[in-house]
Amino acid sequence: MKKILSLISLVIVSFLLASCAPKNTISNPDLYGVWQVKEIKDVEEKQKEVDAALRVDDYIYISDDDYIIGNDVIKDAKTKYRKVSLKDYLFFNYKIELNDTGGLDADVYSIYEDDSFRYDLIISEDKMMIKLGKYLYTLTKTDKALDEVHMKELVALVDSTEAGASEAIDENIGFLLGLREDKDGASTYKTIYMQPYKGEAYELDYLLVPRRDGFARIECAKIEKDGIYQEDFLVINDHVNTFESLVLYDAQNEKELDRMRKILFVGNDYFSYEIESKLRDNGDIGIYFLDNYSQNNKAALRELIDEGETDNTKTYSMDEFKNSLNDARNLTVVRNNGYWILKQRDYDTKYPGLYKDSYVMKKPNKNLVRFDELYFNYETLKEKFPKLKDAFSAPNKSMVMIYKDKTLAAYSVYRDEIMDEIFSIDLNSKIIMNEWALGQYGDMWKEKFISLGVKKIK
Incomplete structure (x- = not known):
């Protein structure tokens, strides 16, 4: 049994289905049970599914007590529910285009752990969709049962794989912004480049565009x-x-x-x-x-x-x-x-x-647009940051930039959770360009800025 379980990635979910309405819970027995992966679609790049978290025919288990999504164990989860247009929701929240979705509605269950958003489960016409990384998984429900002993084995398995996990921090990571300011009928432009972990930010009074x-x-x-x-x-x-x-x-x-x-x-x-x-x-x-x-x-x-x-x-x-x-x-x-x-x-x-x-x-x-992936639900970010104007995720998932009110702030990300604010600058402009610099390019871009006579703003 354990050998078989170790060969598949599992999603186990527990719902205290809490809505935004006065009702405290939403009950959907059809959600609970065992779902099987039928299709995997790479929605970012046309590549083979060599690094997919799940495989075709793997199972996702959903109970009303515990959840496991990939290698995550979520207990006492809370859920927010909404009815949406499937086509609009996939495009405007994930920039995913699917054929034959026009006119279809979907039930979206957003899963939270300790008030932090974790995943969306999207159900339409007896099928479930969930996006993990760059893949969109489509599942159908099976008639398999999930007993308490089986659940405990799965939770123990995932807990053991999580114990040795670690994430490296790219301290050189850089974030570049192109800005437009409109005043008295005229527009001016500038470029800001920052390295949040180093606490540095530089400014040019024109647009500097990274090219290949x-x-x-x-x-x-x-x-x-x-x-x-x-x-x-x-x-x-x-x-x-x-x-x-x-x-x-x-x-x-x-x-x-x-x-x-x-x-x-x-x-670009x-x-x-x-x-x-x-x-x-x-x-x-x-x-x-x-x-x-x-x-x-x-x-x-x-x-x-x-x-x-x-x-x-x-x-x-x-x-x-x-x-x-x-x-x-x-x-x-x-x-x-x-x-x-x-x-x-x-x-x-x-x-x-x-x-x-x-x-x-x-x-x-x-x-x-070279990189344009937001690893967090935008509606949930607006709940966490009520004055949110925009948000940007780093390609390596280690950082998220939050533009709120008149401030642009960098937050570290650990295991898909937003952690502490590590850097911020004052900002009250229209963002018209953004790019990320990883690894050695972080310092290379900074040297380029300095060579052009930048103004250091922090």
């Missing part, structure tokens, strides 16, 4: 064209140009601007901005290439979503594009529930200047 082959710098420039002054951006890659002796414009010839551009997002190979014009094109948005940047070269949706995704976007010639008001190239990237999500703008053909924004239910590809 170095860094790029984005500066605002006011330019004259046919007697009209406009605002545009200069993108300088440091493997092609130096960052020195950059003349943006002649201040003596500066006049009132016809167009103002506001950066909405920067990431792209950046996005919105045009605000006194004469025309008000509200125009687009995502542009950092390499060979041209304001007439917007990226199309088919270039920005994961490979293999079905996309019926029409490919326009440049002439067709210029004459089109409702085009799949009118896109940007925004923050929602701790994720970067594509947003599309559709213009009203009858009333110029009016438009409607909607989310694109497609996952951005790695060229647009």
